[in-house]
Amino acid sequence: MVRLLIGNDWSEELEEPAGTGWAVQRLLWFARDGDVLVLPVPPEEEFLSYVTSLTGTRRDSLEVVVPPPGRTGTGALTADRLTDPAFVAELRKRTAGRPVDEVFALWPDAAVAAAADALGCPGALEGHAFLTQSGGLLGSSKAVFRALAAGVGAPSRSARSAAIRGAPRSTSPACSTTAPSSSSRTSAPAATATRSSAAPPTSTCAAPGPYAPSPTGRRSPRTSPSAGTG
Template sequence: MTTLIIGNSRTSEMVGDLAALTPAQLRAGGCVAQRMLWFARDGDVLVLPFAPPPEYRDYVTGLTGTDPDTLAVVVPPPGRLGTEILAPDRLTDPGFLRRLRHALGDQPPHEILAVYKDVTVTGLARALAAETALPGYPFSAQAGDALVNSKAGFRALAAGAGVPIAPGTVVTRPEQALTAVTDLFDRGHSVMVKLEFNGGGYGNEILSRTGGVAPAGAPRVEVLPDRAAVLSYLERRWEWLTAGGAHRLVVERFFPDSTTLYAEYLVADEGARLIGVGELLMEPVAIGAVLPAQTIGPQTRAELLDGAQRLVESLRVLGYRGVVSADAIHTPDGPVLFTETNCRLTGSTHVHLVLDGRVVDADHRDERVFLERSGWAVPSFPAAVERLAAAGLGYDPTSRTGVVVTSNEVDADGTVTCCAIAGDLAAAEEMHRRLGGLGPENLR
């Protein structure tokens, strides 16, 4: 039974205006799409923005036990944005559809797994007569995934489900934003403003009346000492904050020194299954994760899972099917406050379902900590793997410990993403510390 795997790792509902992405950002999106190889099994068909480097394909399939020679990779022709991401025009190209049908043996796939199930993906499922292969097709075909990935829609969903969220509101006009921001300022709080659609913290900005506030969950802090400064900021940034007035804006209280947590689920018709609880690493935006979460106690975990389960059940009743990450912050004074839901494959789904499921087997998974971080600078993917082996850091299938290179961004920014798998957090951190000593000069 064939699974059709679609690496649409950047869509407008994930990262905002695609046309505004830089060439480097587009290339990085294409490199991240190659991570879909982790989900492949023998005989599957992958749709990727460009062909994966053979050495990366062989490395991944070697760890998952997949025969790379049984996989088919179909790359659509270039589109308006080039060859780096699977923009909608590439997935609707008639020539691509003919080649995809041929790769599938002129039969509908048994299952479709996409990073994000937008209307382009549902249209592709319809063109292949494979509507039943796409989980939640009726909901997604009505643009439902945009509804449940909206940060503005999230606040309504959470409030309706009785799930705690940060004080704030959703606005549609600059004067509403001015009132919301100054009201929080007057109460002595800093503010986070969030684009309705974006990810990784890059669609967020922190506003403060005074300096000295460190950014977390957003790239920068804007100091606005008075009402006039807030008004000036909104006039300058309104186009960006609302995608030219097309989207709503979230204004909420910012909680410094919070821990960012998530609970990830797989939602099916019969119910939702918890697949992992983790902690995001912010510097100041997301650069990795550790799972299971290591810094929270039983009470905090219980609060996280209580709210997450209520959110996920609300999404299930609406008709959403697939992966959901319910994100939250553990604030310094104790409460867990939910911040958004990501209804798509996340940056940690491959860790939960593949590394902690296929690479590390069930007999060991409860005894392992997974610490994934991006940004290890290397001149090439093969050199990175070779150096890991020479340093004794490569993943050992016998001990079920070591470093796995999970994502290859060498062509985008000269780095790779690595996941350290160890018996405890200290050992995983030590592996990453040792990685830091394997600089580019030692990898040539």
């Protein structure tokens, strides 16, 4: 039995690939004895030896396979690289006599399902049928994820709460000013004498700082737009 670990890190349906060959080598930390790893570029032997010395995985038990360059070169595992006939043939050679019992990928792409099909091990990829229909792309959508979570009863942050906490700091349109009451107004001759005693206008603008008003009346920490992707 063997595990196939695939170091793809994004979907071509979302954006053009960037040079992520070095970043996906974190996949090495997941490796166990006998695994076959698919990476966009060969890992540095020094780094591979360092990782296995900490994880206890035997370096000589690991197989690393790098597909031929694709339409964007070697920076990422694009779909054409994962389904390249020469690559599939090399995988079959590396796994000869050892059935693949698990396919693990950093990104649940339809190309991963296609690679599993080519190897004859679709059952080794969890959610295979879902991924063949670009299910990974659906799951990456926050709106679709929220709908799926609601459908299965999984807890998730309410959309209203997320909108309030994630809203940018308001400016003048959200403020309101209340003029002094008529009781504080005087006739023109006495205006100068009473001006200092007149109540100043009051404002309902939120005080500046890292806190924003909440519907409950309590002040809660303001969430930065870059603080998370939930």
